[in-house]
Amino acid sequence: SQTIHQWPATLVQPVGSPLSLECTVEGTSNPNLYWYRQAAGRGLQLLFYSVGIGQISSEVPQNLSASRPQDRQFILSSKKLLLSDSGFYLCAWRESYEQYFGPGTRLTVT
Amino acid sequence: SQQGEEDPQALSIQEGENATMNCSYKTSINNLQWYRQNSGRGLVHLILIRSNEREKHSGRLRVTLDTSKKSSSLLITASRAADTASYFCATDEVQGTYKYIFGTGTRLKVLA
Numbered sequence: 660s661q662t663i664h665q666w667p668a669t670l671v672q673p674v675g676s677p678l679s680l681e682c683t684v685e686g687t688s689n690p691n692l693y694w695y696r697q698a699a700g701r702g703l704q705l706l707f708y709s710v711g712i713g714q715i716s717s718e719v720p721q722n723l724s725a726s727r728p729q730d731r732q733f734i735l736s737s738k739k740l741l742l743s744d745s746g747f748y749l750c751a752w753r754e755s756y757e758q759y760f761g762p763g764t765r766l767t768v769t
Numbered sequence: 770s771q772q773g774e775e776d777p778q779a780l781s782i783q784e785g786e787n788a789t790m791n792c793s794y795k796t797s798i799n800n801l802q803w804y805r806q807n808s809g810r811g812l813v814h815l816i817l818i819r820s821n822e823r824e825k826h827s828g829r830l831r832v833t834l835d836t837s838k839k840s841s842s843l844l845i846t847a848s849r850a851a852d853t854a855s856y857f858c859a860t861d862e863v864q865g866t867y868k869y870i871f872g873t874g875t876r877l878k879v880l881a
Contacts, residue, residue, distance in 0.1 A: 691867050702857060703812075703871040710867060718868070749811055756800050756861065758869060760811035 682750030792858030
């Protein structure tokens, strides 16, 4: 069966520091992968999605970037974090029409 | 871009009662999905309804879709304390851009 992993589960980073969040999927090949951010008590904001290795579509211009170095690996990065980057980051993959979400990473920028 | 909106934003009911949540969207869709999110966790897919369907059931869940009104409802019957969570609708765009647009969610609290 397919599983999706995200790490770390929680992260506290100072303003201006770099960021790297990793997501990996097992049990499927060539998945569509997504990064979302969720502010406290709010809905999901789509940040990036990828339909294949090296193919990244950005939905929101900001200081975040994404990369897909391998078929089942999706990385979210930042060179310099802002306070507004705090939130709950969720990775998801898509099979047919359904999306399956990872456990999320809670990022607090201080 | 379209944005789903759920209402109410928050709902508090007693165990055993039914809970109804509504979702509205703005443009034509291929399908609409409902997800559940327990506090601090990832989302879990509940049910998908296609644009040519009007009603769908899964266990205690009943989803309706009215494409003429661009709205959907999720009914949870005989609610349990374990149903306490946030519920989101998500729509995909007809043009097949692989993107899903999530609503703002309804926070459901079921009191034991």
